[in-house]
Amino acid sequence: MVQYLLEDSRVVDFVSHLQACKTVYAPHRKGTSSFAFAPVDDPTAVVLDYNRTLHSVKKYFLPPTETLLSFDLRTNEFTESEIVPCDAVFLGVHSYDLRAVHKLDHNFRQENPEKNYLRRREEAAFVGVSFEPDAFHFSGSVGIGSRDSSGFDVFLTRIAAGYILTAHTPVGQELVDGFVMPEYTGDLPVPPGFKQHIYVPQDKLSEVFEHSYRNDVWLETAEKCVGCGTCNLVCPTCYCFNVEDTVEITIDGGSRARTWDGCMLRSFTEVAGGEVFREESAARQRHRVYRKFKYISDRTGEPWCVGCGRCNQACTAGISIVSIVNRLVNDYDREVVETA
Template sequence: MRRQKAMDQEVYRFPRSRLGALIERLARDYRVVGPVRRGAEHAWADVGPGAELALDYPTTMLPPRQFFAPPRELLFRFRRGADGRYTCHEPEAERPVALLGVHGCDLTGLRVLRSFHESSCRDRVVTGRLDRAFILGLACWAPCTAEAFCRDMASLESEAPAALYAWDLGDVLLVKVLTARGREVLQDVTALEAATSDEQVALRHRLRVRHEAFPSHLRFPPDRLAVALEAAADDLLWEATADRCLSCGRCNLVCPTCTCFDVGDEGTLDGAAAVRFRRWTGCQVPGFSKVAGGRDFRPTRAQQLRYRVVRKGKYMPERYGMVGCTGCGRCIAHCPTHISIREIFRQVGGGGGAGAAA
């Protein structure tokens, strides 16, 4: 049914040869960013001459949240006046960003980011960037890594918040219009030709094949995680898994839905000027939960690991309405000791052993 529905909406053919024209068009209003090859990997970077858009990328190490809540961001500058007092000056808004080729997991991640920033306290800086961004979503045909479990986390087929959503059929992409702005931009670079019946058949076929290509790792829906994690609060699994955690915090840094930051100052030696900035930190980094007197309110690695997983699977859906894990698999792929949130979910959710899952 869903596949049929996709075809009912505005879906146009987009010749691959027009990608350059699309980038040029977007560059008029946006800083254009997409997956770009970096050695054996891909990273989000400005596309343009010498940095070719690689839509066939598997995934990136850092998720696109880096463009909305940057790893290090200036909050404001202090300037010392003649009376010796400092005044604060916020930076001007930068160019809005156009992200090309965002997969379902990362589209979901951006929605989670918004759900958080629109909750208790609006971070107008982050939501403003999300509001102004132009996003081209891109369907995946096969799991990008062995660690990905986007199908389990219901993010594989995510399309919002994209303005345009593309299925890559090789020489031609089929592009669905999701917003008025998306239509406007598409219209500027193509003739808005409907997909041919051959192309429609090809898309349906690829979507069927794709469904088989993504294995199901968890045998339960993500909305069951909250209850499962609550029941597993005292599970020995936390200690068993945390015994090999190095507290390096990589899982926090590569997560598309982590939002925690630290605040710091830097000043010139003469004290005439200073900056206050925020930078990413995370609940797995030593010292995150330290308070005065050297005390730590989550002192053990097991508590810290549990906090990360329970926040994603229970606290975030309860408070912000969206599960905090998109199944992108980054934290698993980049963990130096192969700690797997998917395996933890499978254990607490009673998903059965490897044999049972087969």
């Protein structure tokens, strides 16, 4: 595969080149110290050196709120909402976020393939960029390196002079065609290391989680957790939702919409009649972590966490999924030694 050099001074030109082909979504600054994906208007506003965006690109395929249908209360009839595919380039996506999209693909395709997600998602092209792990990233521990280009159409690897650009698919080649760059023949510097780690692979984690259902860490974490649901809502592999009808003030019509929901929210498991079947905060905490490392993983063989670090960074109580998992591993290992 040919490696090109995309110099820093030409990044804006490259963004403009992509814009000439398709709509481009890329990270922008948001607020004082955050980043968010947004449609590119001004190519100079695109930020490729960023730690992580508030939400992953999931928000384009599974929008925070999505109208499923509109209804007319006078005729009792409904109109389905149009699903518009994201025929666009997603520029500056980190490896863990694309991996998260692949996991969502699995969730929305299995058993009952869901048109809403899959239609939106199918035309999307991805231009990835490497990242420098900060204090919260741990994707290396779940098999996703900071320069992992798998699944991308085009990938940009950060070096001192700019980016090494590689096209990985015919679609990627098409995106790059016509944009002239010198070939890059230099070496690839050693990637920067991760600052935190889960120290064991998924098959060991499956075993650890088999024995961690009653670990004290769930109760201890529940003391700190205020149940705000932020960890679910920022997670790129969470996809649970709630459906609600809204009626217009004229009371002649309204709409049915689905909205992101989260298993950490107490009302998530409330059923008709008022029973909340996962009432304890500790049980909800456990459910969240088991969903990332056990329940789906046992069926797919992969962790369902991509190590982006969003849940930890966004938690006002400072709860870290890495600490929880490492604690379970340590407790399990100690128990095994003690009983041996």
